[in-house]
Amino acid sequence: METWHGLPGLARWSALGLAALIVIWVGYGFFFGEESTTYRTQTAVRGDIEQTVTALGSLQPKEYVDVGAQVSGQLENVSFEIGDEVTKGDLLAEIDAKVYETEVAGARARLLDLQSQLAGAQAELVLAQRQYNRNRDLAKIDAVSRDELDMSETQVKTIGAQIGSIQAQIEQQKATVEGGEANLGYTKIYAPIDGTVTAQVALQGQTLNANQTAPTILTISDLTTMTVEAQVAEADVGKLHAGMPVYFTTLGQSDKRWESTVRQVLPTPEVVNEVVLYTVLVDIANPDGLLMKDMTAQVFFLLGRAQDVVIVPVSAIKETADGKSIVMVMTDGGPRPREVEVGLRNRISAEIKSGLKEGETVVTGTVSADSGASSGRTRPGFL
Numbered sequence: 001m002e003t004w005h006g007l008p009g010l011a012r013w014s015a016l017g018l019a020a021l022i023v024i025w026v027g028y029g030f031f032f033g034e035e036s037t038t039y040r041t042q043t044a045v046r047g048d049i050e051q052t053v054t055a056l057g058s059l060q061p062k063e064y065v066d067v068g069a070q071v072s073g074q075l076e077n078v079s080f081e082i083g084d085e086v087t088k089g090d091l092l093a094e095i096d097a098k099v100y101e102t103e104v105a106g107a108r109a110r111l112l113d114l115q116s117q118l119a120g121a122q123a124e125l126v127l128a129q130r131q132y133n134r135n136r137d138l139a140k141i142d143a144v145s146r147d148e149l150d151m152s153e154t155q156v157k158t159i160g161a162q163i164g165s166i167q168a169q170i171e172q173q174k175a176t177v178e179g180g181e182a183n184l185g186y187t188k189i190y191a192p193i194d195g196t197v198t199a200q201v202a203l204q205g206q207t208l209n210a211n212q213t214a215p216t217i218l219t220i221s222d223l224t225t226m227t228v229e230a231q232v233a234e235a236d237v238g239k240l241h242a243g244m245p246v247y248f249t250t251l252g253q254s255d256k257r258w259e260s261t262v263r264q265v266l267p268t269p270e271v272v273n274e275v276v277l278y279t280v281l282v283d284i285a286n287p288d289g290l291l292m293k294d295m296t297a298q299v300f301f302l303l304g305r306a307q308d309v310v311i312v313p314v315s316a317i318k319e320t321a322d323g324k325s326i327v328m329v330m331t332d333g334g335p336r337p338r339e340v341e342v343g344l345r346n347r348i349s350a351e352i353k354s355g356l357k358e359g360e361t362v363v364t365g366t367v368s369a370d371s372g373a374s375s376g377r378t379r380p381g382f383l
Contacts, residue, residue, distance in 0.1 A: 040365040041330055044312050046358045049351050051304040051344045053239055055280070057230030057248070059295040061221035062283055065193055068214035069095060070186040075206045078217065080197050086220060090191040093217050095208065097187040104180040111173040118166045125159040132156050195220040198293055226291045227263070227283050230299040234276040240265055240301055246282050248297040253290070260284045262301070304344045310352040316362040317342060317350055327356060328363035335363045 069075075073095040080086055132152040138144040199219035202208060208215045228248055232240060240262060247259040266279040282299065284291065317340070318326045325342045328335040340355030356362070 038367045039330070039335065039363050040367065041361045042313055042316065042364050044310050044352065044356050044358055044360050044362060046308055047311050048305070048307045049309065049311055049344050049346065049349055050300070050302060051346050053232065053236045053301040053303060055230040055232045055236075055299045055301070057228045057280075057282075057297045057299045059226050059228055059250075059291050059297055060293060061195075061198070061223055062225040062227040063193065064195070064198065064219055064221035066216045067092060067189060067192065067218045067220055068216045069093075069189065069202075069208045069210050070214060071095060071100065071183050072208055072210045073097075073099065073187065075202055075204055075208055075217070078200070078202070078204050080218065082197050082200055084197045086191040086195060086197060088191050088194050091188060092191055093189045093202075095187040095189070097184055100180065100184040100187055104177065104184050107173065107177040107180045111170065111177055114166055114170045114173055118163065118170060121159055121163045121166055125156065125163060128152065128155040128159050189217065191220060193220060193222060195222040198223075221293065223289060223291075223293070224286055225283060226286045226293075227281055228260075228297050228299060230280045230282065230297070231270070231272075231277040232265075232280050232301075234269070234278065236301075237265065237278040237280070239303060240280060245302040246299060247302070248282070248284075248299040250291070250298075251296050254298075256290075258284050258291070306344050306351050309343065310356055310358050311349045312352055312356065312362050313364050314345055314348060314350045315364045317345075327352075329356070330361040330363060 075093060076096050077094045079090070079092055086092065132149075132155070135144050135149045135152045139146065139149045197218050198221040200217070201219075202215060202217040208217075230248075242262050242264055244262050245259070246262055247257050249255075249257055260282050263281045263283050266281065269276045269278050271277075280299075280301075312327065316327050318328075320326055325340050326337050327340050329338045338355055341353040343351035343353045345351065
Protein backbone atom coordinates (compact mmCIF):
# COMPACT_ATOMS: atom_id res chain seq x y z
CA MET A 1 0.00 0.00 0.00
CA GLU A 2 2.84 2.32 0.76
CA THR A 3 4.24 1.54 -2.65
CA TRP A 4 0.86 2.50 -4.26
CA HIS A 5 0.79 5.79 -2.42
CA GLY A 6 4.38 6.32 -3.29
CA LEU A 7 3.68 6.30 -7.01
CA PRO A 8 3.27 9.60 -8.83
CA GLY A 9 -0.33 10.73 -9.52
CA LEU A 10 -0.11 10.19 -13.25
CA ALA A 11 1.06 6.63 -12.77
CA ARG A 12 -1.72 5.88 -10.35
CA TRP A 13 -4.39 7.14 -12.76
CA SER A 14 -2.87 5.14 -15.64
CA ALA A 15 -3.00 1.99 -13.58
CA LEU A 16 -6.64 2.58 -12.68
CA GLY A 17 -7.59 3.12 -16.37
CA LEU A 18 -5.81 -0.05 -17.39
CA ALA A 19 -7.64 -2.02 -14.75
CA ALA A 20 -11.00 -0.63 -15.89
CA LEU A 21 -10.31 -1.58 -19.48
CA ILE A 22 -9.40 -5.09 -18.40
CA VAL A 23 -12.70 -5.42 -16.51
CA ILE A 24 -14.72 -4.13 -19.47
CA TRP A 25 -12.92 -6.44 -21.90
CA VAL A 26 -13.46 -9.47 -19.69
CA GLY A 27 -17.11 -8.62 -19.17
CA TYR A 28 -17.76 -8.11 -22.88
CA GLY A 29 -16.00 -11.34 -23.69
CA PHE A 30 -18.09 -13.15 -21.12
CA PHE A 31 -21.40 -11.80 -22.37
CA PHE A 32 -20.84 -11.29 -26.12
CA GLY A 33 -17.57 -12.88 -27.12
CA GLU A 34 -19.20 -16.12 -28.31
CA GLU A 35 -21.99 -14.46 -30.34
CA SER A 36 -21.65 -14.53 -34.18
CA THR A 37 -23.85 -13.46 -37.13
CA THR A 38 -25.38 -16.18 -39.33
CA TYR A 39 -26.66 -15.30 -42.79
CA ARG A 40 -29.64 -16.98 -44.37
CA THR A 41 -28.69 -17.51 -47.99
CA GLN A 42 -29.99 -19.10 -51.14
CA THR A 43 -28.41 -19.82 -54.50
CA ALA A 44 -29.78 -18.12 -57.61
CA VAL A 45 -31.15 -20.85 -59.87
CA ARG A 46 -32.49 -21.03 -63.39
CA GLY A 47 -36.10 -22.04 -63.84
CA ASP A 48 -39.63 -20.95 -64.68
CA ILE A 49 -41.71 -18.34 -62.86
CA GLU A 50 -45.36 -17.33 -63.07
CA GLN A 51 -47.19 -14.22 -61.93
CA THR A 52 -50.75 -15.11 -61.08
CA VAL A 53 -53.98 -14.02 -59.43
CA THR A 54 -55.29 -16.80 -57.23
CA ALA A 55 -58.89 -17.50 -56.27
CA LEU A 56 -61.12 -20.26 -54.97
CA GLY A 57 -63.97 -21.61 -57.05
CA SER A 58 -66.39 -24.47 -57.44
CA LEU A 59 -67.11 -26.73 -60.39
CA GLN A 60 -70.56 -26.75 -61.97
CA PRO A 61 -71.92 -28.29 -65.19
CA LYS A 62 -71.82 -25.80 -68.02
CA GLU A 63 -75.19 -27.04 -69.30
CA TYR A 64 -77.96 -28.38 -67.10
CA VAL A 65 -81.76 -28.47 -67.15
CA ASP A 66 -84.19 -28.46 -64.25
CA VAL A 67 -86.86 -30.81 -65.59
CA GLY A 68 -90.24 -29.86 -64.18
CA ALA A 69 -93.94 -30.62 -64.49
CA GLN A 70 -96.21 -28.44 -66.63
CA VAL A 71 -99.42 -29.95 -65.22
CA SER A 72 -100.62 -30.72 -61.72
CA GLY A 73 -101.27 -34.18 -60.36
CA GLN A 74 -99.80 -37.10 -58.51
CA LEU A 75 -96.37 -38.28 -59.61
CA GLU A 76 -97.02 -41.90 -60.51
CA ASN A 77 -93.58 -42.99 -61.64
CA VAL A 78 -89.96 -41.76 -61.74
CA SER A 79 -87.85 -43.93 -64.01
CA PHE A 80 -84.35 -42.63 -63.17
CA GLU A 81 -82.29 -41.94 -60.05
CA ILE A 82 -79.39 -39.65 -59.23
CA GLY A 83 -76.31 -40.74 -61.15
CA ASP A 84 -78.19 -42.45 -63.98
CA GLU A 85 -77.27 -41.58 -67.56
CA VAL A 86 -80.16 -40.45 -69.76
CA THR A 87 -80.57 -39.85 -73.48
CA LYS A 88 -82.65 -37.08 -75.01
CA GLY A 89 -86.19 -38.40 -75.40
CA ASP A 90 -86.07 -40.95 -72.56
CA LEU A 91 -89.25 -41.15 -70.46
CA LEU A 92 -88.25 -39.73 -67.08
CA ALA A 93 -91.51 -39.61 -65.13
CA GLU A 94 -95.31 -39.90 -65.42
CA ILE A 95 -98.09 -37.94 -63.74
CA ASP A 96 -101.57 -39.42 -63.14
CA ALA A 97 -103.36 -38.77 -66.45
CA LYS A 98 -106.96 -39.79 -65.62
CA VAL A 99 -108.28 -36.25 -65.23
CA TYR A 100 -106.64 -35.11 -68.46
CA GLU A 101 -107.82 -38.17 -70.40
CA THR A 102 -111.40 -37.39 -69.29
CA GLU A 103 -111.07 -33.76 -70.33
CA VAL A 104 -109.77 -34.73 -73.76
CA ALA A 105 -112.55 -37.29 -74.26
CA GLY A 106 -115.19 -34.67 -73.35
CA ALA A 107 -113.63 -32.08 -75.65
CA ARG A 108 -113.53 -34.52 -78.55
CA ALA A 109 -117.18 -35.49 -77.98
CA ARG A 110 -118.21 -31.83 -78.00
CA LEU A 111 -116.27 -31.36 -81.25
CA LEU A 112 -118.09 -34.27 -82.87
CA ASP A 113 -121.41 -32.78 -81.74
CA LEU A 114 -120.58 -29.45 -83.31
CA GLN A 115 -119.48 -31.11 -86.52
CA SER A 116 -122.82 -32.95 -86.63
CA GLN A 117 -124.68 -29.66 -86.07
CA LEU A 118 -122.69 -28.16 -88.91
CA ALA A 119 -123.65 -30.99 -91.25
CA GLY A 120 -127.33 -30.58 -90.35
CA ALA A 121 -127.23 -26.82 -90.81
CA GLN A 122 -125.52 -27.22 -94.18
CA ALA A 123 -128.27 -29.62 -95.28
CA GLU A 124 -130.93 -27.14 -94.16
CA LEU A 125 -129.12 -24.42 -96.07
CA VAL A 126 -129.26 -26.48 -99.26
CA LEU A 127 -133.00 -26.96 -98.81
CA ALA A 128 -133.62 -23.30 -97.97
CA GLN A 129 -131.57 -22.21 -100.97
CA ARG A 130 -133.66 -24.41 -103.27
CA GLN A 131 -136.88 -23.05 -101.79
CA TYR A 132 -135.69 -19.51 -102.27
CA ASN A 133 -134.69 -20.17 -105.88
CA ARG A 134 -138.15 -21.60 -106.67
CA ASN A 135 -139.93 -18.71 -105.01
CA ARG A 136 -137.79 -16.24 -106.90
CA ASP A 137 -138.69 -17.87 -110.21
CA LEU A 138 -142.38 -17.97 -109.27
CA ALA A 139 -142.29 -14.35 -108.18
CA LYS A 140 -141.42 -13.38 -111.71
CA ILE A 141 -144.85 -14.61 -112.88
CA ASP A 142 -146.57 -13.44 -109.71
CA ALA A 143 -147.15 -17.04 -108.60
CA VAL A 144 -146.02 -16.29 -104.99
CA SER A 145 -146.34 -13.25 -102.81
CA ARG A 146 -143.55 -10.88 -102.09
CA ASP A 147 -143.67 -11.77 -98.37
CA GLU A 148 -143.19 -15.46 -99.08
CA LEU A 149 -140.17 -14.66 -101.24
CA ASP A 150 -138.66 -12.47 -98.51
CA MET A 151 -139.21 -15.16 -95.90
CA SER A 152 -137.41 -17.76 -97.98
CA GLU A 153 -134.52 -15.37 -98.55
CA THR A 154 -134.34 -14.63 -94.81
CA GLN A 155 -134.29 -18.35 -94.10
CA VAL A 156 -131.24 -18.79 -96.32
CA LYS A 157 -129.37 -15.99 -94.57
CA THR A 158 -130.34 -17.21 -91.10
CA ILE A 159 -129.13 -20.72 -91.74
CA GLY A 160 -125.91 -19.33 -93.28
CA ALA A 161 -125.29 -17.31 -90.11
CA GLN A 162 -125.93 -20.38 -87.99
CA ILE A 163 -123.38 -22.28 -90.05
CA GLY A 164 -120.82 -19.51 -89.48
CA SER A 165 -121.45 -19.65 -85.73
CA ILE A 166 -121.11 -23.42 -85.64
CA GLN A 167 -117.90 -23.26 -87.65
CA ALA A 168 -116.45 -20.74 -85.14
CA GLN A 169 -117.45 -23.03 -82.26
CA ILE A 170 -115.79 -25.93 -84.04
CA GLU A 171 -112.52 -24.00 -84.34
CA GLN A 172 -112.72 -23.05 -80.70
CA GLN A 173 -113.41 -26.65 -79.73
CA LYS A 174 -110.51 -27.85 -81.84
CA ALA A 175 -108.26 -25.54 -79.83
CA THR A 176 -109.75 -26.95 -76.64
CA VAL A 177 -109.03 -30.47 -77.82
CA GLU A 178 -105.47 -29.54 -78.77
CA GLY A 179 -104.92 -27.92 -75.38
CA GLY A 180 -106.30 -30.96 -73.60
CA GLU A 181 -104.13 -33.28 -75.68
CA ALA A 182 -101.10 -31.12 -74.88
CA ASN A 183 -101.82 -31.31 -71.15
CA LEU A 184 -102.32 -35.05 -71.50
CA GLY A 185 -98.94 -35.24 -73.21
CA TYR A 186 -97.35 -33.24 -70.40
CA THR A 187 -98.21 -36.04 -67.99
CA LYS A 188 -95.31 -37.93 -69.59
CA ILE A 189 -92.03 -36.12 -68.96
CA TYR A 190 -89.12 -36.78 -71.32
CA ALA A 191 -85.42 -35.94 -71.13
CA PRO A 192 -84.68 -32.69 -73.02
CA ILE A 193 -80.92 -33.35 -73.30
CA ASP A 194 -78.35 -36.10 -72.96
CA GLY A 195 -76.71 -36.12 -69.57
CA THR A 196 -76.61 -37.39 -66.01
CA VAL A 197 -79.28 -37.06 -63.34
CA THR A 198 -77.62 -34.87 -60.69
CA ALA A 199 -80.63 -34.07 -58.48
CA GLN A 200 -84.09 -35.44 -57.71
CA VAL A 201 -86.45 -33.01 -56.04
CA ALA A 202 -89.84 -34.76 -56.32
CA LEU A 203 -90.50 -38.35 -55.29
CA GLN A 204 -92.88 -40.96 -56.59
CA GLY A 205 -96.36 -40.51 -55.07
CA GLN A 206 -95.87 -36.80 -54.43
CA THR A 207 -98.59 -34.40 -55.57
CA LEU A 208 -97.34 -31.63 -57.84
CA ASN A 209 -98.97 -28.22 -58.16
CA ALA A 210 -98.10 -26.45 -61.40
CA ASN A 211 -100.68 -23.68 -61.15
CA GLN A 212 -98.17 -20.97 -60.15
CA THR A 213 -94.67 -22.29 -60.87
CA ALA A 214 -93.44 -25.44 -62.56
CA PRO A 215 -92.27 -27.84 -59.84
CA THR A 216 -88.87 -29.42 -60.54
CA ILE A 217 -88.66 -33.20 -60.60
CA LEU A 218 -85.11 -33.93 -61.78
CA THR A 219 -82.00 -32.03 -62.77
CA ILE A 220 -80.10 -33.33 -65.78
CA SER A 221 -76.53 -32.10 -66.28
CA ASP A 222 -74.10 -32.49 -69.14
CA LEU A 223 -70.92 -33.40 -67.26
CA THR A 224 -68.72 -33.59 -70.37
CA THR A 225 -68.02 -29.86 -70.04
CA MET A 226 -67.66 -28.24 -66.63
CA THR A 227 -67.46 -24.60 -65.59
CA VAL A 228 -65.32 -23.26 -62.76
CA GLU A 229 -67.09 -20.40 -60.98
CA ALA A 230 -64.19 -18.57 -59.35
CA GLN A 231 -64.70 -15.84 -56.75
CA VAL A 232 -62.15 -13.06 -57.42
CA ALA A 233 -61.51 -10.16 -55.06
CA GLU A 234 -62.39 -6.64 -56.13
CA ALA A 235 -58.71 -5.62 -56.03
CA ASP A 236 -57.73 -8.29 -58.59
CA VAL A 237 -60.68 -8.47 -60.97
CA GLY A 238 -59.41 -5.54 -63.04
CA LYS A 239 -56.40 -7.63 -64.05
CA LEU A 240 -58.56 -10.34 -65.64
CA HIS A 241 -60.18 -10.48 -69.06
CA ALA A 242 -61.87 -13.00 -71.34
CA GLY A 243 -59.48 -15.27 -73.18
CA MET A 244 -56.57 -15.01 -70.72
CA PRO A 245 -54.87 -18.30 -69.75
CA VAL A 246 -55.84 -19.96 -66.49
CA TYR A 247 -55.25 -23.25 -64.75
CA PHE A 248 -56.65 -24.87 -61.63
CA THR A 249 -56.24 -27.82 -59.32
CA THR A 250 -58.73 -29.68 -57.13
CA LEU A 251 -58.43 -30.76 -53.53
CA GLY A 252 -58.58 -34.41 -54.47
CA GLN A 253 -55.95 -34.14 -57.21
CA SER A 254 -53.66 -31.29 -56.25
CA ASP A 255 -50.87 -32.68 -58.45
CA LYS A 256 -52.98 -32.54 -61.64
CA ARG A 257 -53.33 -29.22 -63.47
CA TRP A 258 -56.29 -28.42 -65.72
CA GLU A 259 -55.57 -25.62 -68.21
CA SER A 260 -58.10 -23.44 -70.01
CA THR A 261 -58.99 -19.79 -70.67
CA VAL A 262 -61.40 -17.32 -69.10
CA ARG A 263 -64.84 -17.40 -70.74
CA GLN A 264 -66.43 -14.44 -68.97
CA VAL A 265 -66.09 -12.05 -66.05
CA LEU A 266 -69.59 -11.48 -64.71
CA PRO A 267 -70.30 -7.77 -64.14
CA THR A 268 -72.51 -8.21 -61.08
CA PRO A 269 -70.59 -8.83 -57.83
CA GLU A 270 -71.54 -10.81 -54.76
CA VAL A 271 -70.96 -9.20 -51.36
CA VAL A 272 -69.90 -11.72 -48.68
CA ASN A 273 -69.24 -10.34 -45.20
CA GLU A 274 -68.73 -6.87 -46.71
CA VAL A 275 -66.16 -8.27 -49.17
CA VAL A 276 -66.92 -7.64 -52.85
CA LEU A 277 -66.31 -10.71 -55.00
CA TYR A 278 -66.74 -11.08 -58.75
CA THR A 279 -67.52 -14.40 -60.44
CA VAL A 280 -65.21 -15.46 -63.26
CA LEU A 281 -66.27 -18.37 -65.49
CA VAL A 282 -63.78 -20.89 -66.86
CA ASP A 283 -64.91 -23.81 -69.06
CA ILE A 284 -63.01 -27.10 -69.12
CA ALA A 285 -63.58 -30.33 -71.05
CA ASN A 286 -64.29 -33.32 -68.83
CA PRO A 287 -64.26 -36.38 -71.12
CA ASP A 288 -63.03 -38.79 -68.45
CA GLY A 289 -65.47 -37.58 -65.79
CA LEU A 290 -62.80 -36.82 -63.17
CA LEU A 291 -64.30 -33.41 -62.45
CA MET A 292 -67.54 -33.55 -60.48
CA LYS A 293 -70.22 -31.09 -59.49
CA ASP A 294 -69.43 -28.81 -56.51
CA MET A 295 -65.74 -29.78 -56.35
CA THR A 296 -63.51 -27.06 -54.87
CA ALA A 297 -60.91 -25.63 -57.25
CA GLN A 298 -57.79 -23.55 -56.58
CA VAL A 299 -57.68 -21.25 -59.60
CA PHE A 300 -54.60 -19.46 -60.96
CA PHE A 301 -55.13 -16.69 -63.52
CA LEU A 302 -51.87 -16.31 -65.43
CA LEU A 303 -50.77 -12.67 -65.70
CA GLY A 304 -47.27 -13.49 -66.95
CA ARG A 305 -44.84 -16.35 -67.39
CA ALA A 306 -41.05 -16.50 -67.88
CA GLN A 307 -39.14 -19.69 -68.65
CA ASP A 308 -35.50 -20.61 -68.11
CA VAL A 309 -34.62 -17.42 -66.24
CA VAL A 310 -32.57 -16.63 -63.12
CA ILE A 311 -34.75 -16.79 -60.02
CA VAL A 312 -34.18 -15.73 -56.40
CA PRO A 313 -36.51 -15.53 -53.38
CA VAL A 314 -38.40 -12.26 -53.10
CA SER A 315 -37.00 -11.87 -49.58
CA ALA A 316 -33.53 -11.36 -51.12
CA ILE A 317 -34.62 -8.19 -52.96
CA LYS A 318 -34.66 -4.82 -51.21
CA GLU A 319 -35.88 -1.53 -52.62
CA THR A 320 -33.84 1.62 -52.13
CA ALA A 321 -35.25 5.08 -51.57
CA ASP A 322 -34.71 5.97 -55.23
CA GLY A 323 -36.56 2.87 -56.44
CA LYS A 324 -33.59 0.67 -57.27
CA SER A 325 -33.58 -3.06 -56.55
CA ILE A 326 -30.65 -4.38 -54.49
CA VAL A 327 -29.54 -7.87 -53.51
CA MET A 328 -26.73 -8.79 -51.12
CA VAL A 329 -24.36 -11.22 -52.84
CA MET A 330 -22.09 -13.42 -50.72
CA THR A 331 -18.35 -13.00 -51.49
CA ASP A 332 -15.13 -14.09 -49.80
CA GLY A 333 -15.19 -10.80 -47.97
CA GLY A 334 -18.80 -11.20 -46.84
CA PRO A 335 -22.09 -9.92 -48.31
CA ARG A 336 -21.84 -7.11 -50.85
CA PRO A 337 -24.74 -5.06 -52.31
CA ARG A 338 -25.45 -5.29 -56.00
CA GLU A 339 -28.08 -3.56 -58.14
CA VAL A 340 -30.26 -5.90 -60.21
CA GLU A 341 -33.10 -5.61 -62.70
CA VAL A 342 -36.21 -7.45 -61.55
CA GLY A 343 -38.77 -8.94 -63.93
CA LEU A 344 -41.80 -11.02 -62.96
CA ARG A 345 -42.37 -11.68 -59.32
CA ASN A 346 -44.87 -13.51 -57.19
CA ARG A 347 -45.24 -14.06 -53.45
CA ILE A 348 -42.29 -16.50 -53.36
CA SER A 349 -39.82 -15.84 -56.15
CA ALA A 350 -38.66 -13.10 -58.50
CA GLU A 351 -37.04 -13.09 -61.93
CA ILE A 352 -33.65 -11.38 -62.20
CA LYS A 353 -33.19 -10.02 -65.70
CA SER A 354 -29.67 -8.63 -65.16
CA GLY A 355 -27.10 -8.05 -62.42
CA LEU A 356 -26.96 -11.61 -61.08
CA LYS A 357 -25.83 -14.93 -62.52
CA GLU A 358 -27.04 -18.43 -61.97
CA GLY A 359 -25.16 -20.09 -59.09
CA GLU A 360 -24.39 -16.91 -57.16
CA THR A 361 -25.49 -16.88 -53.53
CA VAL A 362 -27.70 -14.13 -52.20
CA VAL A 363 -28.57 -13.20 -48.63
CA THR A 364 -32.23 -13.54 -47.67
CA GLY A 365 -31.76 -12.43 -44.05
CA THR A 366 -29.55 -12.64 -40.96
CA VAL A 367 -29.89 -14.28 -37.58
CA SER A 368 -27.63 -13.62 -34.58
CA ALA A 369 -27.22 -16.89 -32.71
CA ASP A 370 -25.33 -17.74 -29.51
CA SER A 371 -22.79 -20.42 -30.41
CA GLY A 372 -23.21 -21.91 -26.95
CA ALA A 373 -26.97 -21.94 -27.43
CA SER A 374 -27.38 -20.74 -23.85
CA SER A 375 -28.52 -17.13 -23.94
CA GLY A 376 -30.91 -17.23 -26.89
CA ARG A 377 -30.20 -13.58 -27.72
CA THR A 378 -30.77 -12.45 -31.31
CA ARG A 379 -29.92 -9.40 -33.29
CA PRO A 380 -32.27 -7.54 -35.65
CA GLY A 381 -32.77 -9.12 -39.06
CA PHE A 382 -30.81 -8.16 -42.13
CA LEU A 383 -31.85 -4.85 -43.70
